[in-house]
Amino acid sequence: MTPRRRRFLKRQHHLKGRASKALKRARKCKRQNRVGVGTLLVPKVASEQRVRNYDRKRVGVRFPSDFSLLDHPEATITFFRHLRKLILEQPHRAVAMDHSSIANLSPEAGLVLIAELYRADFYAPRCQKFGNPASAPLVGEIFQKIGYWQHFGINYNGPERSGRQFILQKTGRRTSGSLVKSVIAHLSEVAAFSPAEKQRLYEAFIECMDNVMNHAYPHRIRTPPVLIGQWWLLAYRDSTTKEVWLCFLDQGEGIPGTIRTRIKDLLPLFRPDDSALIVKAVTEGSFSKHDSPTRGNGLPTLRAFVDEAQDGELRIMSNYAYCVFAHGKKPETKMLTQSFDGTLVVWRIRR
């Protein structure tokens, strides 16, 4: 081994272990007057510069053109799994996110994306994330309104193109009555809920949130790494279309998984699939062992609002199931080829 080669190996910090072995072998060869044995343990590299930049190489992430979990669930879930794998499996690498490829964006996809950034910040804090502004103005506007651009230091100053007034995405690890009250007040400016309806909505939202706290994150959840007890919430009102929209997300076990865990001895021998469990939870409510007409009313109450409004829908995506409860229609269910890890509830009504 030449002295130049030996100096080069010493400078490679991340190859220290291997270099030490190669150096030891080289010294051993020299002592024994041998030329060299076997193959080098260190990878062949063209230049020192390439090795220095190896760990800091940016990986590009290209978004799907139609970035919507509800309209294009398979492609969007594939994207999220790819992004999560990139960040978590190689946490020392930087990720460059190309937002210019997004032509259409739905707000719930933006919320799930924010949740993934939270997960990345927690489990891969060394992973630097870069992003460029979106080409489509409406996409940039939605990202600005939900607070996504804050993660990249981008400020969208374009004109407002939609009549949607969002609340900034909220996240937390405790059930918060004050937050729910403020969300309902925000939505009421368009939906004009009566006092009794506000109370029903309040109780339904609190139940959904508390269920996440108490059931969605059993201790055994390990993969993918999750933020235990964390939920995310986003809502908007649209004074043009007179609709209100709310999205609630958690990274827990999922509604079907939670139900199976809680009442495994009550389930029939022929186990229902994920979508059947969600449909039953929404239409019949309680899955408690102590069956009570006033328990488990969060999702049924939200569905009742959909049926009472002029138009609306309740969409739930959890594990392999995607269920849609539209106004005046029977529940539609779809099985996903890839699991949506967690639960996404999207509720929209127009009065």
Added chain:
Amino acid sequence: MSQIAIDLPKQFSDTPGGRYRARSEKSGEEFRDDVLRPALKKADFLFIEMNGASGYPHSFLDESFGKIIDEIGIKEFHRRIKWNLTDNAVALRRLEEVIRKHSAG
């Protein structure tokens, strides 16, 4: 015979939360431990004004009133605790259901 009046929305919270203190703001557990139990120790009778809150989730009522029933018994509960809830019919039904469930044991 001493009596204490508790205005739940004003003295505790107008936004009652979920079940457990560790997982919820203004939880049923907090109301039971910090308001109901000390009041029951101080006075023979409690009157709880519940009108004016944003709502009463089932988990809140179950963890607060339900557990008190388990501790003191249904007869003592009816004898010592009265409440007024007229602006939320669904929550009132929910409270009655909780009382029924816990009185059955």
